[in-house]
Amino acid sequence: MYVVEGGRTLSGEVRVQGSKNSTLPILAASLLCRGESVLYNCPRLSDVEASLTILRYIGCNARREGDTVIVDTGSVTRYDIPAALMHRMRSSIIFLGAMIARFDRVRMSFPGGCELGPRPIDLHLNALREMGVEICEDHGELDCSIRDRLHGAKIALTIPSVGATENIMIAAATAKGTTIISNAAREPEITDLADYLIACGAHIAGAGESTIIIDGVERLHPAAHAIIPDRIVAATLMSAAAVTGSDIRFKSIIPSHLESVIPVFRECGCEFDISGDGMSIHTPYRLKSPKLIRTMPYPGFPTDAQAPMMSVASVGDGMTVFVENMFESRYSHVSELCRLGADIRVEGRVAVVDGVKRLLSAHVHARDLRGAAALVVAALCARGKSEVEGIEYLERGYEDFELVLSSLGAEVKKV
Numbered sequence: 005m006y007v008v009e010g011g012r013t014l015s016g017e018v019r020v021q022g023s024k025n026s027t028l029p030i031l032a033a034s035l036l037c038r039g040e041s042v043l044y045n046c047p048r049l050s051d052v053e054a055s056l057t058i059l060r061y062i063g064c065n066a067r068r069e070g071d072t073v074i075v076d077t078g079s080v081t082r083y084d085i086p087a088a089l090m091h092r093m094r095s096s097i098i099f100l101g102a103m104i105a106r107f108d109r110v111r112m113s114f115p116g117g118c119e120l121g122p123r124p125i126d127l128h129l130n131a132l133r134e135m136g137v138e139i140c141e142d143h144g145e146l147d148c149s150i151r152d153r154l155h156g157a158k159i160a161l162t163i164p165s166v167g168a169t170e171n172i173m174i175a176a177a178t179a180k181g182t183t184i185i186s187n188a189a190r191e192p193e194i195t196d197l198a199d200y201l202i203a204c205g206a207h208i209a210g211a212g213e214s215t216i217i218i219d220g221v222e223r224l225h226p227a228a229h230a231i232i233p234d235r236i237v238a239a240t241l242m243s244a245a246a247v248t249g250s251d252i253r254f255k256s257i258i259p260s261h262l263e264s265v266i267p268v269f270r271e272c273g274c275e276f277d278i279s280g281d282g283m284s285i286h287t288p289y290r291l292k293s294p295k296l297i298r299t300m301p302y303p304g305f306p307t308d309a310q311a312p313m314m315s316v317a318s319v320g321d322g323m324t325v326f327v328e329n330m331f332e333s334r335y336s337h338v339s340e341l342c343r344l345g346a347d348i349r350v351e352g353r354v355a356v357v358d359g360v361k362r363l364l365s366a367h368v369h370a371r372d373l374r375g376a377a378a379l380v381v382a383a384l385c386a387r388g389k390s391e392v393e394g395i396e397y398l399e400r401g402y403e404d405f406e407l408v409l410s411s412l413g414a415e416v417k418k419v
């Protein structure tokens with residue numbers, strides 16, 4: 005757990021870690037590039053370690069030197085992923101496209117449900133079927149093979165799923181012919197994956213837009229690539245600054261990735277100085293409540309920033325309505341924020357937050373990654389000593405978060 009002494013003002017400069025959601029698909033994609041890929045700015049997170057464990061199980065050599073991960077996928081020995089490894093990380097389904105492209109065969113279990121509600125993979129499976137993959141689903145196991153050769157296809161996604169777009173892009177990179185994905189996800193992590201694949205010799209156009217065109221090439225070669233900064237970690241730190249009335253400076257971020265987040269903080273009365281890859285946030289004494297926050301696919305407001313933003317709204321002057329459009333059950337932090345004194349009512353996908361002047365310390369339990377971040381943010385401004393349990397969720401996505409916050413002047417200890 006974290007023990008947080010609330011009420012400290014933050015100050016100083018912070019470097020934002022590399023993006024988890026970029027690192028995971030890029031590690032999976034490295035399987036296609038027989039040889040040694042070098043990935044800079046890879047955060048040290050339990051989800052990243054789970055991906056490296058899967059790569060090692062398959063027979064790859066993966067090692068870390070500081071922030072750099074070196075993966076040699078030259079020799080591989082297996083085409084299966086055991087259930088225990090699949091269940092360690094929700095996003096392990098991202099290995100499906102890469103394994104089928106590399107081995108023409110893959111056996112893995114379903115990644116299973118998750119704490120955000122059911123997380124179906126029908127879009128992933130349907131797309132791969134259109135590309136020539138035969139998929140046998142049996143008792144939670146997936147057995148996939150290719151009769152002839154993986155081939156390109158026109159794939160229209162009914163939802164712009166991030167994971168499905170990534171799986172298709174990876175599988176299509178070395179498939180025979182052209183793949184066109186319409187209604188593709190447009191998240192910056194999709195563009196980062198495309199940039200890595202292009203560096204490896206793939207032909208991909210349109211990443212970051214709704215239509216992505218991939219011309220399959222015979223083979224990819226390894227490449228060096230720097231992972232983009234994590235926009236959700238940046239949004240969480242912005243929330244930490246806002247609730248504590250602090251001014252902090254970010255270095256190594258991409259402000260354009262926060263285009264839907266910055267206006268919400270402006271609505272709260274925060275001001276920004278933005279230059280190149282640096283950004284400062286200046287926060288008012290009392291935050292104003294943003295009126296309405298609806299989570300949407302990129303470039304809309306990210307569902308991953310909903311929970312930390314709710315901590316901000318909890319101490320705003322006024323009322324905020326949240327509408328969670330992306331996942332069914334993403335309000336597990338609400339009951340715990342209420343234990344800290346927040347005034348929040350939930351009805352289905354809608355949460356109504358009546359801002360209070362001050363939160364009070366409490367012992368709270370995190371139940372998912374972003375919910376854990378929200379509780380830590382709330383504890384930073386709650387009067388007294390709070391304990392936040394369930395930090396193992398936080399560590400799936402935030403690198404040394406207690407040290408990052410401490411370096412800004414917060415009083416946070418991991419015990």
Ligand code: UD1
Pocket residue numbers: 024025026028095122123124125126127128129163164165166167168189193307308330331332
């Ligand atoms: C990714 C992110 C996650 C983020 C989410 C939405 C990673 C590792 N994780 O998750 O942090 O919260 O995007 O921005 O990048 N869906 C289906 N069928 C499918 C696939 C998805 O119905 O086959 C639905 C999901 O239930 C969800 C919506 O589509 O309601 C969006 O999910 P998706 O974009 O696929 O999220 P992930 O890739 O799992």
